[in-house]
Amino acid sequence: MSDQKQPETQEKELICSSRRGFLKATTALTAIALSPSLITKAALQHADERLAAFFEKIPLNIEVNGKAYQMETEPRETLLDFVRERLHLTGTKKGCDHGQCGACTVHVDGIRVNSCLTLAVMQEGKKITTIEGIANGDKLHPMQEAFLKNDGFQCGYCTPGQIMSAIACINEGHANSPTEIREFMSGNICRCGAYPNIVDAIVEVKNGGMKL
Amino acid sequence: MINFDYIRMGSISSAVKALDKFPDAKIIAGGSNLIDLMKRNVMAPTKLIDINPLPLKYIHTTKQGVQIGALALNSQAADHELIKTKYPLLSMAINAGASAQLRNMATFGGNMMQRTRCSYFYDTTMPCNKREPNSGCSALTGINRMHGIFGTSDVCIAVNPSDMNVALVALDAKVILKSAKKERTIAFADFHKLAGDSPQLDNHLQKNEMITDIIIPENQFYNNSYYLKVRDRHSYAFALISVAAGLEMDGQNIKKVRLAMGGVAHKPWRLYDAENFLQGKTASLQNFEEAAKIAMKGAKSYGHNDFKLALAPSSIVEALLKASHLS
Numbered sequence: 004m005s006d007q008k009q010p011e012t013q014e015k016e017l018i019c020s021s022r023r024g025f026l027k028a029t030t031a032l033t034a035i036a037l038s039p040s041l042i043t044k045a046a047l048q049h050a051d052e053r054l055a056a057f058f059e060k061i062p063l064n065i066e067v068n069g070k071a072y073q074m075e076t077e078p079r080e081t082l083l084d085f086v087r088e089r090l091h092l093t094g095t096k097k098g099c100d101h102g103q104c105g106a107c108t109v110h111v112d113g114i115r116v117n118s119c120l121t122l123a124v125m126q127e128g129k130k131i132t133t134i135e136g137i138a139n140g141d142k143l144h145p146m147q148e149a150f151l152k153n154d155g156f157q158c159g160y161c162t163p164g165q166i167m168s169a170i171a172c173i174n175e176g177h178a179n180s181p182t183e184i185r186e187f188m189s190g191n192i193c194r195c196g197a198y199p200n201i202v203d204a205i206v207e208v209k210n211g212g213m214k215l
Numbered sequence: 216m217i218n219f220d221y222i223r224m225g226s227i228s229s230a231v232k233a234l235d236k237f238p239d240a241k242i243i244a245g246g247s248n249l250i251d252l253m254k255r256n257v258m259a260p261t262k263l264i265d266i267n268p269l270p271l272k273y274i275h276t277t278k279q280g281v282q283i284g285a286l287a288l289n290s291q292a293a294d295h296e297l298i299k300t301k302y303p304l305l306s307m308a309i310n311a312g313a314s315a316q317l318r319n320m321a322t323f324g325g326n327m328m329q330r331t332r333c334s335y336f337y338d339t340t341m342p343c344n345k346r347e348p349n350s351g352c353s354a355l356t357g358i359n360r361m362h363g364i365f366g367t368s369d370v371c372i373a374v375n376p377s378d379m380n381v382a383l384v385a386l387d388a389k390v391i392l393k394s395a396k397k398e399r400t401i402a403f404a405d406f407h408k409l410a411g412d413s414p415q416l417d418n419h420l421q422k423n424e425m426i427t428d429i430i431i432p433e434n435q436f437y438n439n440s441y442y443l444k445v446r447d448r449h450s451y452a453f454a455l456i457s458v459a460a461g462l463e464m465d466g467q468n469i470k471k472v473r474l475a476m477g478g479v480a481h482k483p484w485r486l487y488d489a490e491n492f493l494q495g496k497t498a499s500l501q502n503f504e505e506a507a508k509i510a511m512k513g514a515k516s517y518g519h520n521d522f523k524l525a526l527a528p529s530s531i532v533e534a535l536l537k538a539s540h541l542s
Contacts, residue, residue: 017222017223017224017225017229017233018223018224019221019222019223020220020221020223021220021221021222059218061221077218078218078219078220078221078263079216079217079218079219079253081250100254101251101254101255102247102251102316102317105314105316108316114290114319115315115316116319117247117316117317120246120247120250120251120317120320121245121246121247121250121320122221122243122246122250124223124265125243125246125265125267127223168315168316171315172315175294175315176294185450186310186450187315188315189314189315189449189450189451190313190316190317191314
């Protein structure tokens with residue numbers, strides 16, 4: 004605990020910005036420069052949209068499951084859509100897409116979050132772990148083993164989110180009793196109702212005392 | 216989601232300058248409420264200012280008490296040793312809200328800015344004075360089970376959904392607000408506002424201001440604090456009624472008391488009259504029931520939420536019994 008306010012280490016005016024403003028200015032100039040027939044032609048070929056897509060993207064440096072990516076992202080792209088649609092890591096599920104079900108749970112710098120409620124562009128420099136990143140080669144993560152052994156799922160749709168949340172629940176120190184586990188796992192909904200077995204799986208891993 | 220301009224700021228001074236320049240921009244921190252609202256087209260800002268790189272993530276002791284940066288995470292505070300031991304009411308209230316994942320995203324400043332969960336506010340096909348001023352209030356005669364009973368107006372009966380806010384108003388917190396030109400400190404109780412005739416505004420934050428700090432003065436409530444939340448399911452649901460109670464006891468005598476409620480008003484609702492009644496009195500069921508009766512003066516229900524007129528006073532009594540260890 005420090006008694007000092009953190010100093011402002013950097014006095015950068017602006018770290019990053021999308022280029023929509025620039026786009027608006029340049030399209031106006033382009034419109035003046037181009038003859039009407041050329042504008043029509045460009046519109047027919049959807050050149051405007053492609054141009055817009057180019058200008059609206061922001062560079063993104065992100066590490067996912069230990070692999071570094073240098074990509075570009077549209078500001079409105081969620082982290083969930085980024086890992087599923089852009090990196091094709093479809094283990095992370097889109098359930099409600101509104102932060103109510105927990106199916107999209109991933110770890111950002113080791114902390115569990117709902118990937119549907121954060122933007123990819125906000126993850127610059129962050130380390131993301133998805134369900135695809137927890138096994139060690141062919142060897143399953145202890146939590147994956149425990150879910151299998153305790154039958155912690157039926158249809159399996161919520162399972163990636165449950166497992167990511169369960170690992171974090173233990174790491175956060177909130178898995179000391181079944182009651183505490185139920186409370187701190189309440190952000191992950193299972194419509195099949197596998198809850199008792201999920202709690203059993205977490206208790207087993209917790210009691211195993213392994214570093215996760 | 217409608218696309219928007221995105222800028223990421225690296226310092227407080229550059230962030231408030233950007234707010235000055237773009238008065239219609241919205242700040243994004245955790246994003247857990249704002250992104251949801253943007254997906255549903257309830258809010259459609261043309262520019263987002265990402266303030267996550269700002270150095271406002273601290274929780275530390277000061278001469279007055281504890282100072283919490285606007286970007287400190289809710290989970291960070293709830294698990295913080297200082298908060299757990301000296302300000303357990305805040306820790307309990309935070310853990311009563313949302314889910315573990317959301318508490319890992321939600322910041323103090325963001326939680327203060329959380330919008331109402333009135334279903335008509337979220338439903339863009341229905342009139343809502345908060346979302347669209349002068350369009351009408353669907354909740355007044357609609358399904359208003361979750362709605363307010365104190366300080367309501369005839370144009371909006373929505374409630375503030377936060378648990379954290381209820382604890383902060385009970386703990387006499389202060390808020391530091393900063394703009395490019397000045398900094399001001401206000402009481403947390405004066406941050407949020409009643410709906411009045413401007414339900415589109417949840418609080419008194421100016422467009423060119425940002426929240427930088429929350430200060431909680433030192434108190435002696437830590438042995439006798441309780442946050443009671445009554446809701447439709449045991450966890451991960453918004454409050455029908457919540458009560459924050461903090462007592463400073465001298466034997467069975469109440470030296471000092473702080474009481475606030477959630478789920479009942481457009482702002483976290485402090486129960487000043489009930490506090491005044493209890494001060495200097497003995498902790499007893501009879502006194503708690505009398506305090507609850509006093510707290511309920513002026514309450515008004517709207518049909519579906521009639522039950523709150525009975526649930527609220529019994530919740531006040533229960534929270535006081537728990538805080539004073541009488542139950």
